[in-house]
Amino acid sequence: MAELKLMQGNEACVMGAIHAGMRFYSGYPITPSTEIAELSAELLPKYGGKFIQMEDEIAGVAAALGASLAGLKSMTATSGPGFSLKQENIGYGIMAEIPIVIVDVQRSGPSTGLPTSPSQGDIMQARWGTHGDHSIIALYPASVKEIYTTTIKAFNLSEKYRTPVILLLDEIIGHMREKIDLEELKNIEIYDRKKPTKSDDKYLAYKVNDGDIVPEMPSFGEGYRFHVTGLVHDETGFPSNNESVADKLLNRLINKIEDNKQDIVNFEEYLLEDSEYAIISFGAISRSSKVAVDKLREQGIKIGMFRPITIWPSPEKEISELSKKVKKIYVVELNAGQYFLEVQRIVSGQCEVRKYGKINGDIIVPQEIISFIKEDIYA
Amino acid sequence: MKKYEIRLTGSGGQGLITGGIILAESAILDGKNALQSQSYGPEARGGASKAEVIISDQEIVFPKITECDLLLSLTNVACNKYIHTLKKGGILVIDSTVDRPEREDIIIYQIPILETANEKLKKAFVANIVALGAINKILNLVSENSLEKAVLKRVPKGTEELNRNALIEGRNLIK
Numbered sequence: 001m002a003e004l005k006l007m008q009g010n011e012a013c014v015m016g017a018i019h020a021g022m023r024f025y026s027g028y029p030i031t032p033s034t035e036i037a038e039l040s041a042e043l044l045p046k047y048g049g050k051f052i053q054m055e056d057e058i059a060g061v062a063a064a065l066g067a068s069l070a071g072l073k074s075m076t077a078t079s080g081p082g083f084s085l086k087q088e089n090i091g092y093g094i095m096a097e098i099p100i101v102i103v104d105v106q107r108s109g110p111s112t113g114l115p116t117s118p119s120q121g122d123i124m125q126a127r128w129g130t131h132g133d134h135s136i137i138a139l140y141p142a143s144v145k146e147i148y149t150t151t152i153k154a155f156n157l158s159e160k161y162r163t164p165v166i167l168l169l170d171e172i173i174g175h176m177r178e179k180i181d182l183e184e185l186k187n188i189e190i191y192d193r194k195k196p197t198k199s200d201d202k203y204l205a206y207k208v209n210d211g212d213i214v215p216e217m218p219s220f221g222e223g224y225r226f227h228v229t230g231l232v233h234d235e236t237g238f239p240s241n242n243e244s245v246a247d248k249l250l251n252r253l254i255n256k257i258e259d260n261k262q263d264i265v266n267f268e269e270y271l272l273e274d275s276e277y278a279i280i281s282f283g284a285i286s287r288s289s290k291v292a293v294d295k296l297r298e299q300g301i302k303i304g305m306f307r308p309i310t311i312w313p314s315p316e317k318e319i320s321e322l323s324k325k326v327k328k329i330y331v332v333e334l335n336a337g338q339y340f341l342e343v344q345r346i347v348s349g350q351c352e353v354r355k356y357g358k359i360n361g362d363i364i365v366p367q368e369i370i371s372f373i374k375e376d377i378y379a
Numbered sequence: 380m381k382k383y384e385i386r387l388t389g390s391g392g393q394g395l396i397t398g399g400i401i402l403a404e405s406a407i408l409d410g411k412n413a414l415q416s417q418s419y420g421p422e423a424r425g426g427a428s429k430a431e432v433i434i435s436d437q438e439i440v441f442p443k444i445t446e447c448d449l450l451l452s453l454t455n456v457a458c459n460k461y462i463h464t465l466k467k468g469g470i471l472v473i474d475s476t477v478d479r480p481e482r483e484d485i486i487i488y489q490i491p492i493l494e495t496a497n498e499k500l501k502k503a504f505v506a507n508i509v510a511l512g513a514i515n516k517i518l519n520l521v522s523e524n525s526l527e528k529a530v531l532k533r534v535p536k537g538t539e540e541l542n543r544n545a546l547i548e549g550r551n552l553i554k
Contacts, residue, residue, distance in 0.1 A: 006404045006413065116418065176416040176442050177400060179407050284442065291441045363443055 003183040009173045010035035010077075012144045012180060013103060014043060016151030017075050020190050022101075023049035024074040026063035028056050028082060031115055032171040033105035036077040057082035061089040064100045069228060071219030073155055077103035080122055081112055083129065090164050091130035092230045094253060097206070097214060099158035099193060101151070103167045105174040106283075108361050117361030118171035120283055120334040124341075126166045127312050133250060135257040137264060138166040138312040140282045144178045148185055150309065156191040157264060161256055162214040168311060170334070172284035172363060193217045196224065206249075207235040213256050257313055265310045267318060271297065272304035277373070278322055279305045280343055281332040285364050289332050292369035301377065314342050323350040328376075332356045332369055382435040383520060384444045387510070388461050389453030391428040394507035397533060399430030402511060405521040405529035406434040414439045427457055434520055449518060451510055452477055453492065472514060488517065490552040496545065505545035508534075512549020523550075 007015070013036055017025075025040035041051040049072070054060045057078050064074035078086060083104040093100055106122045108114035122129075126138040137157050141150035151167060158165040196203070196216040205226030206215050215235075218224040231239040232246045240246070257264065268286075271293060272278060281289035286307045296303045306322055308315050323329060328351055331340040340355040347353050356372050358364050385402065387395040396417045403413035414433045431444045450465040451472045452458035458477050465471055467484045475491040490513060496506040508530055515526055527546060534542045 004407055006400065006407050006415065172416070172442060176414060177403060178414045178439070178442075179412055287440050287442055365443070365445055366441055367445075 001183060002181045005180050005182060006177050007144050007180045008035060008177045009144050009147050009169060009175065010105065011039055012148040013077070013151050013167070013169065013174075014039040015182075016148040017101065017155065018043060018047055019148070019185070019188065020152040020155035021073045021192065022075050022155065023047065024064065024067035024072040025049070025076065026052040026054050026067065026074070027060035027076040027078060028054055030057075030079045030082050032107055032174050033077045033079050033082075033103060033169075035174075036103060036105070040075070057085040058089065061086040061093075061100070061102060065089060065093050065096075065098045068098050068100050069220050071222070073099070073159070075101040075103065075155075077105065079105050079107045080109040080119070080125075083122055083125060087125075087129040087131075090166075091132060091134070093164035094130065094134050094136070095230045096228045097162040097217075097253070098164070098228075099155075099162050099217075100164050101154045101158055101167055102164055103151075103169060105169040105171060107171050108359070114361040116171070118284065118334060118363060119359070119361075120170055120285060121336075121338070121359070122168065123311060123333070123335065123338040126168055133254065135254045136166065136312050137161065137163060137257060137310070138168055139266070139309060140168040140311045141309060142173060142283055142286045142307065144173070144176070145180050145185070146309070147173065148180065149188060152188050152190065153266070156189075159191050159193045160213070161260070161264075162193065162217060163253075163257065166312075168283065170283045195219075195222075204235040205237040206233060208252070213260065261313050261316070264313060265315045265318075267309055267315050268305075268307040270305040270307065272306060272322070272325075275302050275304035275326055277301065277303040277328050277330070277377070278326045279303065279330045279332050279369070279373075280308070280319070280339065281305060282308055282311060282339070283334075285332055285334050288364050288366045289369060291366035292373070295366060295370050296373060299374075301373070303373070308339075311339070314346065316346050319343060319346045320350070323347040323353075326351055328352045328354065330354050330356060330369075330373060330376075332364060334358055334364055382433065382437065382439075383449070383518065384447045385432045385434070385449045385451070385514070386444055386447040386461060386464065387430045387432070387451045387507075388457035389428055389451075390457065393428065393453055394504060395428050395451075395453070396430045398507035398511055399432045401508075401526075401529045401533050402432045402514075402521070403434070404532065405525040406432075408525035408528055409521050411436055411521075412439050414442055416442055427460060429457070429461070449514065451514060453506065453510070470517060472510070472517070488513070488553065492549070492552070495548050495552065499548060500541060500545055502541060505541060508542050508545035509549035509552070512546040513552045514549075516550045516553040
């Protein structure tokens with residue numbers, strides 16, 4: 001029996017999070033993410049979870065990190081201005097290997113920008129917002145149903161790789177409502193962090209066992225003694241200034257993500273088989289691009305779309321393959337050209353890459369993509 | 380069924396976003412696809428408010444409306460702001476207090492939505508439901524049964540009878 005509902009994107013994020021096992025939410029509300037806080041506050045107590053509104057966004061992510069160390073799957077949500085504030089603690093989560101999910105419902109910036117207008121301006125902030133060398137996982141769904149499934153994936157990946165995972169949304173998909181069938185989503189698998197089974201004097205909190213990707217993670221209070229720090233640390237978890245310890249740790253933190261792209265990277269290919277041209281687009285704007293692809297095909301132009309759902313780490317192999325096949329790639333994004341830089345890096349001259357962007361607070365409509373591409377092709 | 384794009388406009392607090400949600404939910408009850416989106420200014424009351432609903436048998440890909448098939452405007456400010464977004468041959472539904480715009484290429488229904496809510500039903504907040512009753516009478520978009528079901532699901536307990544009457548009064552505004 002189908003269980004059809006009209007659901008808002010932000011609502012689907014909370015429903016997916018609860019499905020994934022979220023039992024703690026801490027944050028500070030901000031448009032266009034506020035519904036995520038509101039619904040978490042309403043639902044979490046019913047699932048035996050906790051909701052805390054903190055004094056600001058910094059405390060919001062900090063409390064989520066603490067709750068995760070204590071054993072609860074935790075989430076915080078914000079928009080651009082709050083995402084800036086959370087960066088320091090995202091780095092802490094990466095270094096101390098604490099699984100959490102940070103949702104950024106993007107709006108126009110910089111600073112407080114246009115408070116109710118959409119944007120995709122945090123693509124690079126998601127990648128490099130926190131300082132220092134690191135890898136990061138950032139996912140970006142494009143429909144209400146996909147927000148539900150991708151939120152679950154964000155939790156699963158954060159647990160599996162013991163790292164903060166960023167879930168990028170935008171004002172358009174966060175606020176819109178569309179049809180979702182909850183029945184068909186009922187059986188999505190969830191992944192829980194691997195816990196150690198025995199505590200002895202030789203217990204090493206940050207030692208990776210043979211065959212594992214990350215150290216096993218006990219919850220605070222379960223009888224394991226360990227130390228958590230943002231400083232470079234050895235397998236005991238205590239700080240170290242040793243070069244080889246630093247080298248080993250920092251490379252391990254990067255490589256646990258980069259070496260497992262196969263598992264992490266997710267994307268959609270639309271009508272690319274016979275394409276001479278390709279659009280790369282994500283989130284709400286990929287829906288404009290998809291309509292543009294259909295219309296351009298009606299006019300005889302062989303074009304398709306590649307949509308990264310995993311924004312970081314980028315689908316390097318797939319984009320590189322694509323660039324060997326097509327004459328030109330158009331990166332269509334609601335910013336001044338951010339993912340364009342990554343695509344250009346990957347393509348590195350194998351085909352031409354052009355960008356189409358916008359930063360005035362308006363959505364990109366299919367017609368302007370069609371005009372841009374036709375002008376470019378027939379010029 | 381073709382794709383219908385509807386824009387409900389007025390001022391914040393008139394319940395237009397709720398109206399949009401109800402319309403989309405009733406379409407889903409009818410087995411159709413529906414997508415609802417909205418925009419509003421930073422203020423919760425007053426200001427310009429806009430709810431958009433797309434109803435179709437097909438998958439709805441682009442989530443926004445550029446040109447609409449039907450425009451509802453409950454205030455002059457909203458009507459002036461959005462009248463140019465109504466398709467040629469489209470339907471404009473305005474409240475009696477709203478000035479008739481000078482467009483020859485559209486069909487205009489000027490009806491007392493706010494007065495019906497205020498005077499006849501004695502509750503200003505059911506104006507959105509009166510409007511839905513009228514719109515659905517004009518377009519016959521969703522079944523009356525589904526619309527009523529969707530309305531009753533969304534409105535506060537104890538106001539069911541009032542809202543049912545609002546739907547009927549709205550319907551009766553269209554001859």
